[in-house]
Amino acid sequence: MSENRQITLDDIANQVGVSRTTVSRVLSGQAKQYRISNQTMENVSQTAMELGYMPDQLARGLRTKRTNTIGLIIPDISNPFFSTIARNIEIQARKIGSSIILSDSQEDTQLEIESTRLLRSRKVDGLIICPVGEEFQHLLSIQSSGLPLVIIDRYFPELECAYVVSDNYQGALEAVTYFFKMNHRSVAFLQGRVKTSVNSDRIKGYRDAHKQYEVPVDESLIVGDSFGKRNGYIGTKILLGKTPRPTAIFAASNLISLGAMTAIQEEGLKIPDDISIISFDEQPYSEYLATPMTTVAQQTSETGEIAFKLLQSLIQHEGKQTTDGIVLPTELVYRKSVKKLNRETI
């Protein structure tokens, strides 16, 4: 409760008997450069230690225009997919003494926009955003303001900006192709938020797989509108109500497949005997589910790490805009949730 005043450069300066400038230079490692004697150096660092000096990052940031702070905006940090990314960003950041300011946009574009405003007024050095996905005007204005920006998971073809995403097209293509190889011909797609690149790319993969196998796409088998659990539940209810029932479901997220499982269970159906399923997003629990789930795994740790490093390089060489997008491969993890149908069953 002892309301200790903050220790400042001046305190050290006074105690040692030098100027504030000298202290600053010693502590920032510029002693040699400014010809501070070893003696003074010693004294300064010594008493800085003793007094427990900690530089005021606000003051420093105000002066230097560099805060060693980056903003991170995520649609739902409680989703393990995003929190794993966040964790790896944080781990990288800590290595170089940076901090991350976290914002949860709650899948709401308006909140996302507000967050960018707030983060900018907090003078972050850069921004990593997983955009809700529908609008990008605000991202454009960040870009043109010169603030380094990396977007992750979702991207905008219209926006020239560094990004790190999974190869959603390839992931979906492989998954749906696998269904076809297992002789499924009626494969539904439980999609996520419609206008996101994530979703479009997966749909494209879904369609191309159909094309390759010369199976016409039944548009009524593409249902859903968000990456949440509830959507998975509702979508599946709808799909299971159809006659004939689709024999396979491709779920666009971990939460969607959770909802799907509830619906399937409610209808008294079994995976994979009555219906097969593949879910996007590998999770620690995927293999322990009632039927171990075949999934499309994304490189979440790598996404975080790469995004941070990309941002860091943007921050450092402010001019040299290496505006390249990075696409990480996915991997189909084979388990038990897909049944091989007999040819004649079709």
Next chain:
Amino acid sequence: MSENRQITLDDIANQVGVSRTTVSRVLSGQAKQYRISNQTMENVSQTAMELGYMPDQLARGLRTKRTNTIGLIIPDISNPFFSTIARNIEIQARKIGSSIILSDSQEDTQLEIESTRLLRSRKVDGLIICPVGEEFQHLLSIQSSGLPLVIIDRYFPELECAYVVSDNYQGALEAVTYFFKMNHRSVAFLQGRVKTSVNSDRIKGYRDAHKQYEVPVDESLIVGDSFGKRNGYIGTKILLGKTPRPTAIFAASNLISLGAMTAIQEEGLKIPDDISIISFDEQPYSEYLATPMTTVAQQTSETGEIAFKLLQSLIQHEGKQTTDGIVLPTELVYRKSVKKLNRETI
């Protein structure tokens, strides 16, 4: 790329033709109080709008000693248990324009200590920490520096500090009691990090349940040393190697039970036929596991929300130290992972 200079109070002041002071007072809603005319008010807010003024939070913080920023230190943000807490803290924070700076201590006390230093130098208004759990000297020094602090999930009896935790004792007591009611008499405890309050309280519940049923505690059935998955795996391997085998396992975390399931599967055993299990931490997937898991649910959302509000009140009434600890009840969620034994089986 247009390197727009930052808009400052002076810019507005010049354009309107008043002093910087006046602008500041208008924009901070102190116009009436300082008798600024309506005309001037209009002009100022108008051009502030036009220029897209955003206050520099660094400068403001430097001057006012208030940053509207709080530090959050978490052992592992990728664990849904913690990320759910984090999310709810963020949601509360956003409501009042606060931001949170996130640190992942990676279950490492040293990193936790470093984080507190860094966050303090960033002048956060307060700190919410989920301590790794073994040391608390650094927490004590935060306390005595007067920086508002709330600790969550784990606490220290020796430390007089606001905290929000689950009723781990009661949760464990109920779980183990339930085993006894189901006629189990050989119940193992897969514990977490040993010196944490979380673990001690759960052990106490475990022991008291034994006492109530007059079953002696077999110390060799208490195994493990961390909340991670690997620990669950190893611990279970050890337990399953014993003869006679325990009939039930009480796992201290969601990750531990995941590891346990791997081990159980490897040994070719079935839950609950060969072995029963209850896990701490309800998860979205708990009901979808091969055997739907009976769990001890904690109020994670509430933990976050309450922790933030508690901190907020500490920040506001800096003197009035309402150093109360808050203990949230747990709930035993009954599913299928516990088998009722026949009396004679024992």
Next chain:
DNA sequence: AGTATGTGCACAAACGATTGAGCAAATAAA
């Protein structure tokens, strides 16, 4: 007319750091 009260703003000093420029003393060079 002289004093009191009210109105509407401006001055300038903080906050704690960084940084370009400069200056006195000591030493070296000529």
Next chain:
DNA sequence: TTTATTTGCTCAATCGTTTGTGCACATACT
């Protein structure tokens, strides 16, 4: 002995706010 050079620092401005105090002018009161 005079001039250059080096050594070891200091000065003061600056970043963008906030805030206690003060000041001029107008109006009201006696």
